Amino acid sequence: MSTEEWIDGETKVLEAPEDHGDELRLWLRLLTCSALIESEIRRRLREEFDFTLPRFDLLAQLDKADGGMVLGEVSKRMMVSAGNITALVERLVDSGHVKRTTLSTDRRVQIISLTPFGRTAFRKMAAKHGAWIGSLFAGLSDKDRSLLMRELGKLKKSARDALRGAS
Amino acid sequence: MSTEEWIDGETKVLEAPEDHGDELRLWLRLLTCSALIESEIRRRLREEFDFTLPRFDLLAQLDKADGGMVLGEVSKRMMVSAGNITALVERLVDSGHVKRTTLSTDRRVQIISLTPFGRTAFRKMAAKHGAWIGSLFAGLSDKDRSLLMRELGKLKKSARDALRGAS
DNA sequence: AAAAACAATTTCAAGCTTAAAACGTTTTGC
DNA sequence: GCAAAACGTTTTAAGCTTGAAATTGTTTTT
Structure with missing residues (x-):
């Protein structure tokens, strides 16, 4: 085996890992x-409260925001499509968890908020x-958690950067 | 402020963090x-191949297993319900990606495999x-990736252990 | 002030997802 | 051998999700 062959072999392994296996x-x-x-949380929400995760997530957004929230904002924060929110809110209004009002100064805008119930x-x-x-x-x-938090932060940044570059 | 009060305060912070904020x-x-x-992968699969992620995932399972796979096994590996697989396979058979056969020795069992196409x-x-x-x-x-891999491994174990204990 | 552009939301069709019930099939216990 | 239990899959009903098209309302252009 010549030196060139050996180096080429190593080079390939080191510089061209195109399978992305890791x-x-x-x-x-x-x-x-x-x-x-997620599936465990869904299961328990259903069993203990007869509630779904999307419904819970939407309520969580509203609980954080006082004074209500515009539909578009909810959509962005939950990272789901706008069309999705419509039906979800509809059901939450029916069940009495959420109330909706139209903004008087811009009648396109719907604002939703938690009811006391x-x-x-x-x-x-x-x-x-x-x-x-x-x-x-x-x-x-605690160490594991903070390590994981930091590494996931790096991943989030990496993914966002890749998305910016691609779009 | 008495020493007792001060210690109690600290103790609460150290031993009773019941908000689980972290x-x-x-x-x-x-x-x-x-x-x-995931949403980026979905988007690209749709735009470049007019394919959905669940369909891709199912094909990936079949590609790993040679000689086909029993439906129940697919369901477990994909971590989705059995009823889900039925419709998914139906569509993949229609589009010619998958073929299905009934096991001759046990007529309950469906085996699916990739077609050449x-x-x-x-x-x-x-x-x-x-x-x-x-x-x-x-x-x-590389360091980040191996660290993240290890920490996620711990999380996986932690979650699985909690599930075992709860069920 | 029309017309055009833009914005927020809804509607629509298609597909995904689930839990529970139903359906055949096979195995078990007697 | 046969009833009962267990098993693998399908069906069903309800809800979630999406992208694209349509709707309605506002702002900007001309």
């Missing part, structure tokens, strides 16, 4: 973690939700 | 990362898919 495995594991936790219901669920998440993450030390 | 922020960030990456189509998409993931993760160093 990244794919990492992505798959990230997805597994999300799916595992909605706020009470949300607070009750949120307390349990926090405990569930707590128990699912209980196997991680 | 864990919730971590969970939210994990979700943000998944959603960001399906395999070709999948391989083409998978190559692109790998590159997309690669670019979305490009901002992470």
Whole structure:
């Protein structure tokens, strides 16, 4: 075996890893973690409160914002399409958790907010939700958590940067 | 302020952090990362191949398994309900990517596998898919990736352990 | 002030997802 | 051998999700 051949072999391994195997495995594991936790949260919300995760998420957005929120803002924060929000809000209004008003100065704009009933219901669920998440993450030390937080921050930035570049 | 009060205050902070704020922020960030990456992958699959992510994922499972796969196995590996698979497979059979056969020794069991067309189509998409993931993760160093992999491994274990304990 | 551009939301069609019930099929226990 | 339990899959009803087209309302141009 000549030196050239050997170096070429190494070079290929080092400089042309075009299969992205590491990244794919990492992505798959990230997805597994999300799916595992998310499906458990969905199950418990349904069993204990007869509620769905999208409904809970929307209420959570409204609980953070006082004075209500414009539909478009809800859509952006929840990272779902605008059309999605329409039906979701419709059902939450029906069930009495949310009320909607049209902005008087711009009649295109819908503002939604929690009803007192909605706020009470949300607070009750949120307390349990926090405990569930707590128990699912209980196997991680403080160090693990802060490490994970930091690394996910880097990933978020990496993905956002890639999106900016692509669009 | 008495010593008792002061210690009690500290103790509360150290031993009774019942709001789970850290864990919730971590969970939210994990979700943000998944959603960001997943929606981009969905978008590109649709734009470049007119394909959906669930269809791609199912093909990926079949590509890994040679000799086909039992429906129940597909369902478990994809972490989706059995009823979901039925319609998904139906559409993939219609589009010619997948073929299905009934196991002769147990007529309850359906085995599905890639058609040659399906395999070709999948391989083409998978190559692109790998590159997309690669670019979305490009901002992470090797060190970051291995760290993230390890920490997500711990999270996976933590969540699974919590699930075992709860059920 | 028309006309055109832009904006926020809704509607629509298609597909995904779930839990629960139903349907055949196979295995188990007696 | 046969009833009952277990199993793998499909069906069903309800809700979620999307992108694109349509609707309605506002602002900008001309």
